[in-house]
Amino acid sequence: MGEPIFAALHLDLTDDTYGTMIRLRDGTHVAVIDCRGDKAARRFFTRWHEIAHLLVEEDVDKQVFRSTDEPLERLIDQIAGHVGFYDSIFSPLFNTHVSQGDRLTFDIVEAIRKQFCPYASFQSTLYACHRRLATPLLYIEASMEYSVSERRGLNQMRMFDDDKPEKKLRIQRAVPNDAASEINLTVRWNMRVPESSIIYTAFHEEITDATGEENLNTWTFSKGGSLIDCDVVIQTRRVDQLVMATIQPRVGQ
Ligand SMILES: [Zn+2]
Structure with a gap:
């Protein structure tokens, strides 16, 4: 469709890169989420990571999601964790599985994951449960x-x-x-x-x-x-x- 930037896409998606976001000539953003191989397990989170970038920086030209420990990327991950497991949707579901005072088990996390979003990773779902749990x-x-x-x-x-x-x-x-x-x-x-x-x-x-x-x-x-x-x-x-x-x-x- 005449967007030359896509020609270089394969260069962006290196081994440590999970997603990339591109601004088209009309200003629309397109995120490309790499779901190949092991990266597939993170696709839910990668998508939210890209959306989180747009929430804080709406006219971003180009951005590549690499798994780095840079402060900005970690902040974006935090925001992605909040919007991906949006409280008014996630918490009611969480509360049907975990009553006050219950311990959290991996089985519970797995059951919540299957119901909330089967392609979210176990780890990101565990994180979402962890911060909502009333017990230590x-x-x-x-x-x-x-x-x-x-x-x-x-x-x-x-x-x-x-x-x-x-x-x-x-x-x-x-x-x-x-x-x-x-x-x-x-x-x-x-x-x-x-x-x-x-x-x-x-x-x-x-x-x-x-x-x-x-x-x-x-x-x-x-x-x-x-x-x-x-x-x-x-x-x-x-x-x-x-x-x-x-x-x-x-x-x-
Ligand atoms: Zn990023």
Whole structure:
């Protein structure tokens, strides 16, 4: 239709690019959502991400959605999470599945996802549930990483790597909901996951879905001290090279 910009579309959609938005000559915007391969799992969120860009910047000329940690992109993701799971539509559905005081389980998230939008990802639906839950829930992701000082050491030139440190399973993302923040249910970024935790077992034994109970005071710091004394239920899901998990106080506490 004489829009030459589409000729270069294939150059925009690189491996780390999920969507791109183009302004046509008449001012209309067209978002192209890449649904090929693994990117398909994110297509619901990618679409809302592109719409969120237009909400904050309505005359944007061109924008490419790459999975980056840039502050603006993260802000856009936040807005996408709100408009994609629009409260007056999502909350009534959420409330039919979760009554006051209930723990959130992956089964509940899955049931809500199927009903709300089957092509939304499990993770984005879990996020939407997490912030609406009245009871404390800490969401975490763990993967194999170095400690901060190990990373610093690795950046320096080494002639021999005999004493090269080993990666350990560490917390890479920790997001408490409001109720969790109130009771200080949180973990530190890059903290090591103890071998006694179900999260450790799920990762190293490659278990897709697991549930376990433990006390967070078994999560100790190398310099002494531990997390709060709290019996929790942990549910885990191993995806590729990371484990996502929900941590919630055991009911009745
Ligand atoms: Zn973007």
